[in-house]
Amino acid sequence: MSIYQHFRPEEKEFIDQAINWIDQVKDSYAPKLTDFLDPRQQEILTSLLGNDSEAKLQFNGGSDFVERKRVLIYPDYYSPEPSDFNISLYDISYPKKFVTLEHRQILGTLMSLGVKREKFGDIIVTEECIQFVAAEEMEAYLTGNLEKIGKASVSIKRLPIGNIIQVQEKWEEQITTVSSLRLDSVLSAVLNMSRQKTQALITSGKVKVNFKQTENVSDECREGDTLSIRGFGRCKIMSIDGKTKKNKWRITLGRQK
Structure with missing residues (x-):
């Protein structure tokens, strides 16, 4: 079973890089510091490492409340210090x-x-x-x-x-139903506007999925995805809660306050 099937096709390049970092730490038995990663990249790196006994991870971006963090991948003998994150x-x-x-x-x-x-x-x-x-x-x-x-x-x-200023993000949760998990359909529910209008937002480059711009209206949304819409803020798909009797998807969304 391919590791890539759990992720989006456009994430393949980062997955290969992350696997390379992990292998490097295991082979050299020395720590490796990454550049700043967005939350989705941090999530991918964490899931790739899993419960590996030979390597561990620590994140630091200056505060618990920041999004972008550097990651130290290190062998089991190593004890990270804050100064290691540069x-x-x-x-x-x-x-x-x-x-x-x-x-x-x-x-x-x-x-x-x-x-x-x-x-x-x-x-x-x-x-x-x-x-x-x-x-x-x-x-x-x-x-x-x-x-x-x-x-x-x-x-x-x-x-x-x-x-560093400690600014905690607040998410307001709401439950909604969508006819499909396509990006244009989910945005239509989030923004309370027609699919035609959300398609125009997507094709004009105003929408990011997991911090990466997409112009594909039919991208399928997944649990945990962060959607950023220029001019409208950000939302997160907290959970996909199955189908209703009318065959619609019930999803829990978090809107950034």
């Missing part, structure tokens, strides 16, 4: 009185500097301040190059990782 926390100073900065602007600026997405973790935006987490090896580059976000002049300051 993560830094930065505070962004900007003229708050005159400018409002949004998550997508900060993300876009970091990417435009040529920083790969996997080299930084969560970006935390509150009314009081903005912080982001990055790989320690990026410090010199970030402090030397991050001077503007949009038209605003900014500066960054490194803070102890313990100073």
Whole structure:
């Protein structure tokens, strides 16, 4: 039985990489630190390792409440330390009185500097301040190059990782029924709009399934999937609870508050 059948076809490349990391740790008997992984990648890595007695996993992204985390895969003799994760926390100073900065602007600026997405973790935006987490090896580059976000002049300051803002996500659960588990059908129930409109959102690149953009309206949704819809927030399929007498699927959704 192929390991790939438990996952989506587009996840194959990451699965191969993850298997390679695990094998590397077992063969070299030394720890391996990954870049920042999104929650779906963390889930895949955890399920691939299973109950393996030769290798273990530990996650760290600066806080229990962050999404993106670096993962240390290590042999059974090893005791991980927080310093093994090589993560830094930065505070962004900007003229708050005159400018409002949004998550997508900060993300876009970091990417435009040529920083790969996997080299930084969560970006935390509150009314009081903005912080982001990055790989320690990026410090010199970030402090030397991050001077503007949009038209605003900014500066960054490194803070102890313990100073990270603890923002807990809240999910509001609701139970609904859908005619099929196709992405357009599930989104139609989530957003309370016609399938025609949800298909337009998907084909115009505004929808992500498990943090990856998809333009396929007939993608089948699975339990645990996170759906992000630009302009409408995010929801999670908490559980697929079987079929009703009218042959519809009953699902429990979490909407991000």
